[in-house]
Amino acid sequence: MKQSVYVDNNATTAVAPEVTEAMLPFFYEQWGNPSSMHTFGGGVKKHIDEAREKVAALIGAEHPNEIIFTSCGSESDNMAVRGAVDAMGGHPHLITTRVEHAAVLGPCHYLEDKGFRLSTLEVDDAGNLDMEQVREKSMSGKATVASIMWANNETGVIFPVPEIGNLIKEGGGIFHTDGVQIVGKLPISVKDIPVDLLSISGHKLHAPKGIGVLYAQRGTKITPHIMGGHQERGRRAGTENVPYIVGLGKACELALQRMEHDAEHERKLRDRLEAGILASCKGARVNGGGSERLPNTTNISFEYVEGEAILLMLDDVGICASTGSACASGSLEPSHVLRAMDVPRSMLHGSIRFSLSNYNTGEDIDYVLEQIPRIIARLRELSPFAND
Amino acid sequence: MKQSVYVDNNATTAVAPEVTEAMLPFFYEQWGNPSSMHTFGGGVKKHIDEAREKVAALIGAEHPNEIIFTSCGSESDNMAVRGAVDAMGGHPHLITTRVEHAAVLGPCHYLEDKGFRLSTLEVDDAGNLDMEQVREKSMSGKATVASIMWANNETGVIFPVPEIGNLIKEGGGIFHTDGVQIVGKLPISVKDIPVDLLSISGHKLHAPKGIGVLYAQRGTKITPHIMGGHQERGRRAGTENVPYIVGLGKACELALQRMEHDAEHERKLRDRLEAGILASCKGARVNGGGSERLPNTTNISFEYVEGEAILLMLDDVGICASTGSACASGSLEPSHVLRAMDVPRSMLHGSIRFSLSNYNTGEDIDYVLEQIPRIIARLRELSPFAND
Amino acid sequence: MWEYTDKVTDHFKNPRNVGAVENPDGDGLAGSLACGDALRLTFKLGEEKKIAEAKFQTFGCASAIASSSALTVMLIGKTVDEADQITNADIIDYLGDLPKQKVHCSVMGREALEAAIYNYRTGKTFDKKLDGEVICHCFGATDKEIEKVARGQKLTSAE
Numbered sequence: 001m002k003q004s005v006y007v008d009n010n011a012t013t014a015v016a017p018e019v020t021e022a023m024l025p026f027f028y029e030q031w032g033n034p035s036s037m038h039t040f041g042g043g044v045k046k047h048i049d050e051a052r053e054k055v056a057a058l059i060g061a062e063h064p065n066e067i068i069f070t071s072c073g074s075e076s077d078n079m080a081v082r083g084a085v086d087a088m089g090g091h092p093h094l095i096t097t098r099v100e101h102a103a104v105l106g107p108c109h110y111l112e113d114k115g116f117r118l119s120t121l122e123v124d125d126a127g128n129l130d131m132e133q134v135r136e137k138s139m140s141g142k143a144t145v146a147s148i149m150w151a152n153n154e155t156g157v158i159f160p161v162p163e164i165g166n167l168i169k170e171g172g173g174i175f176h177t178d179g180v181q182i183v184g185k186l187p188i189s190v191k192d193i194p195v196d197l198l199s200i201s202g203h204k205l206h207a208p209k210g211i212g213v214l215y216a217q218r219g220t221k222i223t224p225h226i227m228g229g230h231q232e233r234g235r236r237a238g239t240e241n242v243p244y245i246v247g248l249g250k251a252c253e254l255a256l257q258r259m260e261h262d263a264e265h266e267r268k269l270r271d272r273l274e275a276g277i278l279a280s281c282k283g284a285r286v287n288g289g290g291s292e293r294l295p296n297t298t299n300i301s302f303e304y305v306e307g308e309a310i311l312l313m314l315d316d317v318g319i320c321a322s323t324g325s326a327c328a329s330g331s332l333e334p335s336h337v338l339r340a341m342d343v344p345r346s347m348l349h350g351s352i353r354f355s356l357s358n359y360n361t362g363e364d365i366d367y368v369l370e371q372i373p374r375i376i377a378r379l380r381e382l383s384p385f386a387n388d
Numbered sequence: 389m390k391q392s393v394y395v396d397n398n399a400t401t402a403v404a405p406e407v408t409e410a411m412l413p414f415f416y417e418q419w420g421n422p423s424s425m426h427t428f429g430g431g432v433k434k435h436i437d438e439a440r441e442k443v444a445a446l447i448g449a450e451h452p453n454e455i456i457f458t459s460c461g462s463e464s465d466n467m468a469v470r471g472a473v474d475a476m477g478g479h480p481h482l483i484t485t486r487v488e489h490a491a492v493l494g495p496c497h498y499l500e501d502k503g504f505r506l507s508t509l510e511v512d513d514a515g516n517l518d519m520e521q522v523r524e525k526s527m528s529g530k531a532t533v534a535s536i537m538w539a540n541n542e543t544g545v546i547f548p549v550p551e552i553g554n555l556i557k558e559g560g561g562i563f564h565t566d567g568v569q570i571v572g573k574l575p576i577s578v579k580d581i582p583v584d585l586l587s588i589s590g591h592k593l594h595a596p597k598g599i600g601v602l603y604a605q606r607g608t609k610i611t612p613h614i615m616g617g618h619q620e621r622g623r624r625a626g627t628e629n630v631p632y633i634v635g636l637g638k639a640c641e642l643a644l645q646r647m648e649h650d651a652e653h654e655r656k657l658r659d660r661l662e663a664g665i666l667a668s669c670k671g672a673r674v675n676g677g678g679s680e681r682l683p684n685t686t687n688i689s690f691e692y693v694e695g696e697a698i699l700l701m702l703d704d705v706g707i708c709a710s711t712g713s714a715c716a717s718g719s720l721e722p723s724h725v726l727r728a729m730d731v732p733r734s735m736l737h738g739s740i741r742f743s744l745s746n747y748n749t750g751e752d753i754d755y756v757l758e759q760i761p762r763i764i765a766r767l768r769e770l771s772p773f774a775n776d
Numbered sequence: 777m778w779e780y781t782d783k784v785t786d787h788f789k790n791p792r793n794v795g796a797v798e799n800p801d802g803d804g805l806a807g808s809l810a811c812g813d814a815l816r817l818t819f820k821l822g823e824e825k826k827i828a829e830a831k832f833q834t835f836g837c838a839s840a841i842a843s844s845s846a847l848t849v850m851l852i853g854k855t856v857d858e859a860d861q862i863t864n865a866d867i868i869d870y871l872g873d874l875p876k877q878k879v880h881c882s883v884m885g886r887e888a889l890e891a892a893i894y895n896y897r898t899g900k901t902f903d904k905k906l907d908g909e910v911i912c913h914c915f916g917a918t919d920k921e922i923e924k925v926a927r928g929q930k931l932t933s934a935e
């Protein structure tokens with residue numbers, strides 16, 4: 001399988017070899033059911049608890065029991081939104097934003113269809129929320145459940161979650177934040193800020209695809225999304241995915257050790273990539289560039305070329321990235337995030353997201369910087385619009 | 389970890405070495421996101437499709453697209469019950485049985501609390517349903533969603549699913565069956581019988597814990613339980629757990645090849661175990677013994693002794709079995725299945741489930757047969773009731 | 777990930793006949809202007825009134841580029857009447873196949889061809905609402921830059 005430069009880490013990351021190593025014994029030997037009474041199965045439970053502690057440590061959760069293992073970030077988001085609304089009872093007012101991940105927007109729109117009031121906050125052209133609007137909506141007088149992401153997957157733009165949390169809590173609401181893109185990339189501490197619920201996805205921080213976490217602060221009422229057995233203290237049924245739980249624990253442990261160093265490393269590479277592209281390609285702009293952003297992400301639009309075409313030409317030279325272009329998505333809709341930011345149409349089609357990880361090197365960046373101008377020039381030659 | 393004889397395969401099974409081998413490349417190398425446009429990620433998709441075909445082949449599904457990958461049997465059950473009810477709209481009448489797994493009873497009771505009418509069918513003391521009751525309930529005049537399991541996890545008793553399906557469909561209802569315990573143990577073909585929805589759990593057939601399937605017959609309307617991305621054709625969001633999906637495909641392939649042989653092998657061992665115990669222990673009886681059962685399961689009650697004590701003494705000599713279901717073990721309640729079967733009180737507390745797999749040998753059975761009479765005799769010595 | 781045939785990939789990576797023919801006999805622009813996909817097709821006749829030269833410029837995805845490239849190859853050597861028979865289904869056949877969602881990219885080829893033939897036959901610019909037959913899955917208004925180009929081509933832009 002061809003892969004030389006992987007700069008699509010917001011889509012998924014490599015499973016760290018340490019993580020795979022940590023998981024293997026739980027396939028080969030310790031495959032017992034942690035709910036079993038016998039030593040062989042029951043003995044596995046302590047490894048789950050250890051993993052729980054490692055996840056708690058990474059996000060600064062006070063109590064390991066606040067960590068609920070789920071099957072993915074999407075499950076965590078669904079559970080947060082629907083579980084909080086259900087546990088609150090009545091018809092709480094839902095608050096979200098136009099730039100959330102589909103796993104938040106999906107359940108929000110579902111509930112709206114069922115008759116719940118939903119307020120979807122706008123962002124400006126830099127991708128930022130209007131905090132006055134947050135305040136206003138959260139004080140609407142009705143009980144609220146707010147789901148507002150921490151860092152955006154497409155642009156890397158970071159919302160001021162501590163401030164948002166304060167506003168929501170002042171209004172008496174429940175506050176969920178989708179932390180899938182920030183956890184493991186930047187230090188956070190849920191202990192110090194008013195977050196009731198936080199979603200995590202393993203495969204964004206070098207654990208495998210198919211494991212997630214919902215952090216639920218002690219005392220937060222939430223209806224389980226998967227009901228049945230008593231696993232996860234009755235909050236999430238289903239026999240535990242022991243290998244992945246252990247793997248996620250390992251990934252969180254590694255992230256905690258490396259985060260500071262890695263963030264700096266990624267920021268340097270990202271900044272060089274960004275500056276290099278802007279210098280070598282006319283008609284390029286960074287979406288959300290002026291805002292506070294994740295250190296690993298840049299979203300660049302190239303005027304008059306189409307993202308899918310860019311991606312495929314990048315793929316041809318072994319560079320893996322992604323696009324918000326309509327033509328690339330199954331639905332033929334351009335990115336809802338870039339649309340919410342009012343990215344001009346001539347730019348909307350040619351957006352490419354580069355997202356780095358600790359595994360990227362200076363040579364990776366050199367290579368991308370060598371290829372991009374050639375590809376953009378080539379595609380502009382083909383374009384009827386670019387010949388002026 | 390001590391483990392000499394594992395006879396608790398209805399709780400969970402060993403991950404087949406072939407399954408682990410099949411998964412490893414997807415941790416080490418092909419960790420891309422199947423939704424990616426680049427070859428590295430997108431190329432992974434075909435492995436998911438291959439796995440889908442293997443699952444479809446095992447259960448005789450006509451179209452691989454009828455296979456929806458989920459994170460576990462519990463998710464499949466929750467999705468089936470709540471998704472079918474939601475998609476039907478209005479307030480359908482729910483039909484289930486007293487002996488279902490918690491992952492079916494949980495959502496059923498949840499919906500009952502929300503005002504849905506729920507009929508919970510009784511079983512007789514052999515663990516069988518009264519088919520007249522099934523007919524009557526399914527003809528109640530209201531749209532129905534019925535969730536009735538195929539094989540019981542505690543006793544192995546098999547319900548006549550083809551017949552039940554016919555009755556439910558005649559009544560115009562949607563029919564879900566929890567096939568977690570039968571799939572991979574006995575040949576089934578959903579093509580030939582009226583089943584709309586069927587749940588599967590990977591870890592009951594030598595795939596890992598944390599992967600499941602909901603089979604949804606073409607045309608069956610079902611609201612997704614996890615909403616968001618377009619994965620699984622929009623029916624189950626969340627980045628695909630590629631390694632486990634591939635692993636489950638492998639496990640299904642193996643099951644299809646071996647099933648006939650294995651079922652015979654297990655039945656012989658099980659029958660010998662059962663006969664041996666009944667011959668050597670007074671006051672023992674097989675729960676559901678007279679009924680059609682899975683070939684690998686026997687549920688034996690020992691009068692005047694307590695199951696947990698038996699288990700711990702078995703554990704002490706390296707035998708892994710269970711009492712009640714693993715999931716119920718947290719609750720200290722006697723098994724709801726045995727209670728539904730009106731197992732006499734003197735027998736209710738001393739039930740042990742032995743459940744075999746293809747990995748069990750004749751020596752395993754010899755060893756259990758050697759230990760059981762000694763343990764039961766020892767515990768009866770301690771019992772105030774047994775000294776007659 | 778879209779599943780493209782080898783032929784689509786080949787025509788995308790090595791597009792034939794890129795650019796604009798000088799002093800064309802036919803010149804047409806088509807596309808879903810509302811969403812930004814666009815294709816300009818020009819051709820020139822040679823001996824026996826057969827198309828000797830055909831070139832394209834495309835702003836669009838890999839399928840759009842491959843469809844345009846394929847179309848130019850199919851045109852060369854045909855009379856205008858023969859060329860007029862080429863449908864988007866023919867373009868798809870030529871390429872092996874296109875993903876269902878990408879069929880509109882080949883429709884764009886057929887439309888540009890129609891526009892260019894109309895221009896050849898009448899000397900006028902094709903003034904049919906260009907977005908009429910292209911299913912645009914996007915939303916909303918036109919982009920000024922694209923509008924400007926469209927006007928430069930004396931074509932009607934979408935509202």
Ligand SMILES: Cc1ncc(COP(=O)(O)O)c(C=O)c1O
Pocket residue numbers: 237238239398459460461462463465489491537539540541566568569589590591598599600715
């Ligand atoms: C009959 C039955 N249904 C559902 C389940 C739940 O499956 P899982 O543990 O994969 O959630 C089990 C086993 O735990 C079971 O035996």
Ligand SMILES: Cc1ncc(COP(=O)(O)O)c(C=O)c1O
Pocket residue numbers: 010071072073074075077101103149151152153178180181201202203210211212625626627
């Ligand atoms: C911000 C955000 N939320 C949620 C998810 C969903 O996570 P998962 O793929 O594990 O379901 C993703 C990634 O896909 C994401 O980027």
Ligand code: FES
Pocket residue numbers: 326327328332813835836837838839840878880881
């Ligand atoms: S040009 Fe947009 S999908 Fe082909």
Ligand code: FES
Pocket residue numbers: 326327332808811812813880911912913914
């Ligand atoms: S994006 Fe090509 S049809 Fe609109």
